[in-house]
Amino acid sequence: MQAVILAAGLGKRIKNFSKDKPKGLLKIAGKEIIYRNLKILKNCGIEEFIIITNPKFKQAYENFLSQNKFKYKLILNHFPEKGNGYSLYLAKDFVSEKFVLLMSDHLYEEGFIKNALNKEGLIIDKKGFYINQEEAVKVKVENQKVKDIGKNLNSYYGFDTGFFILNSEIFKIAEKLVKEKEVVELSEIVKEAKIKVSEVSGYFWLDIDTPKDVKLAKKYLIKRSIKKEGDGWVSKLINRKVSTKLSEYLVDYLTPNQITLLNFLIGIFSVITVWISIPLAGVLYQISSIIDGVDGEIARASMQTSKLGGYIDSVLDRFIDFLFLLALACVINPASTFWVIIAFAMFGSVMVSYSTERYKASFFEDIYQVIPQMKYLPGKRDERIFIIMIFCLINKILELFIFLAILTNLRVLLTLLLAWRKNSAKKGGEKTYG
Amino acid sequence: MQAVILAAGLGKRIKNFSKDKPKGLLKIAGKEIIYRNLKILKNCGIEEFIIITNPKFKQAYENFLSQNKFKYKLILNHFPEKGNGYSLYLAKDFVSEKFVLLMSDHLYEEGFIKNALNKEGLIIDKKGFYINQEEAVKVKVENQKVKDIGKNLNSYYGFDTGFFILNSEIFKIAEKLVKEKEVVELSEIVKEAKIKVSEVSGYFWLDIDTPKDVKLAKKYLIKRSIKKEGDGWVSKLINRKVSTKLSEYLVDYLTPNQITLLNFLIGIFSVITVWISIPLAGVLYQISSIIDGVDGEIARASMQTSKLGGYIDSVLDRFIDFLFLLALACVINPASTFWVIIAFAMFGSVMVSYSTERYKASFFEDIYQVIPQMKYLPGKRDERIFIIMIFCLINKILELFIFLAILTNLRVLLTLLLAWRKNSAKKGGEKTYG
Numbered sequence: 001m002q003a004v005i006l007a008a009g010l011g012k013r014i015k016n017f018s019k020d021k022p023k024g025l026l027k028i029a030g031k032e033i034i035y036r037n038l039k040i041l042k043n044c045g046i047e048e049f050i051i052i053t054n055p056k057f058k059q060a061y062e063n064f065l066s067q068n069k070f071k072y073k074l075i076l077n078h079f080p081e082k083g084n085g086y087s088l089y090l091a092k093d094f095v096s097e098k099f100v101l102l103m104s105d106h107l108y109e110e111g112f113i114k115n116a117l118n119k120e121g122l123i124i125d126k127k128g129f130y131i132n133q134e135e136a137v138k139v140k141v142e143n144q145k146v147k148d149i150g151k152n153l154n155s156y157y158g159f160d161t162g163f164f165i166l167n168s169e170i171f172k173i174a175e176k177l178v179k180e181k182e183v184v185e186l187s188e189i190v191k192e193a194k195i196k197v198s199e200v201s202g203y204f205w206l207d208i209d210t211p212k213d214v215k216l217a218k219k220y221l222i223k224r225s226i227k228k229e230g231d232g233w234v235s236k237l238i239n240r241k242v243s244t245k246l247s248e249y250l251v252d253y254l255t256p257n258q259i260t261l262l263n264f265l266i267g268i269f270s271v272i273t274v275w276i277s278i279p280l281a282g283v284l285y286q287i288s289s290i291i292d293g294v295d296g297e298i299a300r301a302s303m304q305t306s307k308l309g310g311y312i313d314s315v316l317d318r319f320i321d322f323l324f325l326l327a328l329a330c331v332i333n334p335a336s337t338f339w340v341i342i343a344f345a346m347f348g349s350v351m352v353s354y355s356t357e358r359y360k361a362s363f364f365e366d367i368y369q370v371i372p373q374m375k376y377l378p379g380k381r382d383e384r385i386f387i388i389m390i391f392c393l394i395n396k397i398l399e400l401f402i403f404l405a406i407l408t409n410l411r412v413l414l415t416l417l418l419a420w421r422k423n424s425a426k427k428g429g430e431k432t433y434g
Numbered sequence: 435m436q437a438v439i440l441a442a443g444l445g446k447r448i449k450n451f452s453k454d455k456p457k458g459l460l461k462i463a464g465k466e467i468i469y470r471n472l473k474i475l476k477n478c479g480i481e482e483f484i485i486i487t488n489p490k491f492k493q494a495y496e497n498f499l500s501q502n503k504f505k506y507k508l509i510l511n512h513f514p515e516k517g518n519g520y521s522l523y524l525a526k527d528f529v530s531e532k533f534v535l536l537m538s539d540h541l542y543e544e545g546f547i548k549n550a551l552n553k554e555g556l557i558i559d560k561k562g563f564y565i566n567q568e569e570a571v572k573v574k575v576e577n578q579k580v581k582d583i584g585k586n587l588n589s590y591y592g593f594d595t596g597f598f599i600l601n602s603e604i605f606k607i608a609e610k611l612v613k614e615k616e617v618v619e620l621s622e623i624v625k626e627a628k629i630k631v632s633e634v635s636g637y638f639w640l641d642i643d644t645p646k647d648v649k650l651a652k653k654y655l656i657k658r659s660i661k662k663e664g665d666g667w668v669s670k671l672i673n674r675k676v677s678t679k680l681s682e683y684l685v686d687y688l689t690p691n692q693i694t695l696l697n698f699l700i701g702i703f704s705v706i707t708v709w710i711s712i713p714l715a716g717v718l719y720q721i722s723s724i725i726d727g728v729d730g731e732i733a734r735a736s737m738q739t740s741k742l743g744g745y746i747d748s749v750l751d752r753f754i755d756f757l758f759l760l761a762l763a764c765v766i767n768p769a770s771t772f773w774v775i776i777a778f779a780m781f782g783s784v785m786v787s788y789s790t791e792r793y794k795a796s797f798f799e800d801i802y803q804v805i806p807q808m809k810y811l812p813g814k815r816d817e818r819i820f821i822i823m824i825f826c827l828i829n830k831i832l833e834l835f836i837f838l839a840i841l842t843n844l845r846v847l848l849t850l851l852l853a854w855r856k857n858s859a860k861k862g863g864e865k866t867y868g
Contacts, residue, residue, distance in 0.1 A: 308857040311796040315789055315850055322781045330774060339773040340764060343780060347756045350784045354791070355749055361794035362745040416749055423742040 007053040007104030008077040022057040024104030029221040030302025052087040054080040085184030092171035101164040112203035121196030124158035145194045225300035229368040232380035243293035256299035263291045267320035274327035282392025289385040345401045348408025355415040379411035441487040441538030442511040456491040458538030463655040464736025486521040488514040519618030526605035535598040546637035555630030558592030579628045659734035663802040666814035677727035690733035697725045701754035708761035716826025723819040782842025789849040813845035
């Protein structure tokens with residue numbers, strides 16, 4: 001199947017956004033609007049993209065499309081003022097049978113596109129959670145076909161999402177109208193053709209029209225990019241609230257890997273600070289714990305996730321956790337015997353991660369997804385770091401080590417127990433023995 | 435596709451093996467000969483098994499087949515003395531078109547079966563590495579068809595593996611011969627039918643006929659069950675040589691999980707021994723390291739591998755490694771400052787495993803397979819334990835900790851570096867950020 005993207009519009013309403021750059025190439029949370037749609041469509045098996053734009057944007061789109069290795073045809077609309085219905089008409093000789101039609105300046109989340117691809121005709125949204133309903137284009141429906149379409153319908157059935165599954169039939173009506181009138185809007189063609197209406201409601205989609213829309217879309221993309229598995233209550237109550245704010249700001253300036261590095265440096269800095277002020281070090285450590293969420297959020301929100309990034313991030317976290325505890329131990333300079341407890345605390349802190357990651361390496365499943373009780377086991381990194389900060393603030397370091405030694409090792413044993421209970425029944429599987 | 439297994443023979447030649455139990459149910463390296471073949475065939479998509487046996491073995495086979503949830507038809511041959519050709523004939527009304535034919539007392543390795551299933555007719559082996567070539571049945575071939583078949587052919591083309599891919603045509607010849615003669619051997623039918631000959635050479639397969647064959651097969655299965663990934667030079671040169679011998683013996687008595695537990699207890703015992711005699715403790719620790727290979731070997735050789743077993747085994751190993759080092763540290767009772775080095779040694783020892791397992795959790799690939807240089811990085815568990823033993827024997831514990839602290843942490847950093855070099859080019863992938 002092919003996809004036709006209408007991108008000839010001149011997007012005047014977006015302020016402080018360069019005039020000679022089309023709206024579709026506007027970056028939201030680190031990636032162009034059109035990149036997001038094309039990427040999702042490509043993952044859903046759409047091979048070819050037919051983009052109708054105006055000569056002014058030709059170069060920009062060509063650079064973008066070839067850089068990102070999309071298979072594309074670029075069709076120039078020399079008369080954008082003739083309306084987006086005319087733009088669609090220009091695609092008529094390039095599409096075969098069934099095709100997807102969408103607007104270059106509409107942002108859709110993956111779930112919306114995946115659902116819409118199984119539907120037919122004009123996709124409408126009855127709920128319109130995220131859009132400005134006043135401004136939105138409404139659709140009136142009569143026995144499952146478009147009856148009327150426009151911004152100011154008194155009674156309507158749903159909102160026009162600007163996403164269509166059409167077949168080449170539509171071009172007959174398009175041609176007819178283009179011959180009759182000077183300016184032809186897509187809505188007129190749709191209305192004239194009485195195309196079928198399908199519903200995909202409740203997902204995030206937005207016609208990016210104003211800077212406010214950009215902000216809203218970015219906010220949503222970051223919020224959705226939180227990875228809940230393995231988040232403890234500290235992450236839920238504190239870290240994520242702050243990290244998402246940070247991500248919203250940083251996503252336009254830094255890559256996930258840069259954040260990971262920054263986060264590592266702050267961690268090292270917090271370790272060094274232990275020798276200056278333990279309470280301050282504790283706070284810095286907690287700050288690094290908050291920032292630890294940002295790289296992942298930005299990676300997912302900007303569609304830049306990488307396994308390597310996740311891998312290195314995790315290993316570096318273990319180093320920081322170890323070094324911070326070691327620094328504390330050095331500064332309080334305990335009796336030699338007490339080091340046994342310190343050793344248990346350090347070991348347990350690494351083993352909490354080892355016991356969950358090793359599970360994934362064996363079962364190729366996330367232990368938090370397959371063993372729900374894991375979510376309620378205390379001792380996750382965000383919780384440990386928060387506890388460490390508290391003990392640092394009240395300067396009870398020996399007590400901290402005793403607490404950690406018990407908490408972490410207990411958690412690991414419980415993890416083993418839960419894994420045993422879940423899987424001891426199962427048989428077979430691949431070779432994972434040491 | 436169906437598989438027909440001839441299991442009516444009376445297997446007299448196997449000594450000290452209960453008379454009222456068929457040869458196919460003889461356990462080799464912990465699993466019945468027929469279980470191994472049926473399991474592999476099932477994994478290759480063969481759904482139904484038609485087993486021809488004699489009334490004496492009916493109960494035994496029924497119990498076995500239902501216990502192991504194989505879909506089967508059991509056909510009774512009331513005249514086993516009429517030969518295995520007659521047994522095949524009895525299957526004629528139960529097979530449709532193409533089917534696999536094999537002997538209940540032949541053991542085949544997975545590779546052989548997988549290859550043979552893509553061939554046609556009688557499968558022969560030109561090399562016959564593992565069989566007793568004197569005793570073996572030879573096949574003479576003329577334009578790709580069976581010319582002659584028997585034990586005492588002066589010139590021959592290959593060895594009869596007892597494995598066939600046939601179609602129902604064969605039953606016409608079988609019927610003809612059965613009507614002509616009192617005793618009909620499969621070889622006569624095959625010769626008369628002039629069936630096609632295909633070659634699958636060099637794999638392990640064996641007609642289990644004598645106790646010697648049982649021993650040979652067991653030896654091979656254990657040897658093949660060594661998991662090389664992650665084996666250091668100590669495993670290669672010492673541990674595996676001993677562990678395979680142990681496995682050969684223990685496979686008939688203990689389950690993999692029992693070995694894992696035993697191994698854990700020996701580990702704990704070696705930890706306690708540190709307070710009695712450090713050199714002795716070092717030796718015990720090395721012994722536990724050898725036994726650490728046995729559970730995996732037995733699991734694979736007896737087709738009982740379990741992800742859970744591998745998982746628990748690994749986590750317990752980390753505990754033993756940690757506790758042994760901690761015990762050493764306690765006994766030598768070093769200055770408080772020296773504990774910093776001890777901590778690094780302990781941390782590094784866990785991180786060696788963490789950094790490889792976390793890679794698998796991210797990439798769902800074994801780092802040793804995708805990054806060959808990893809094989810040459812020193813510091814794997816078998817090497818660490820061997821080194822620890824040496825230092826224990828010469829009683830240089832402080833030096834040991836310094837050495838381990840450097841070796842292990844250096845290895846982890848190199849692992850990160852190699853992972854970076856391999857993957858920094860790649861893009862995309864799934865969400866694995868913390």
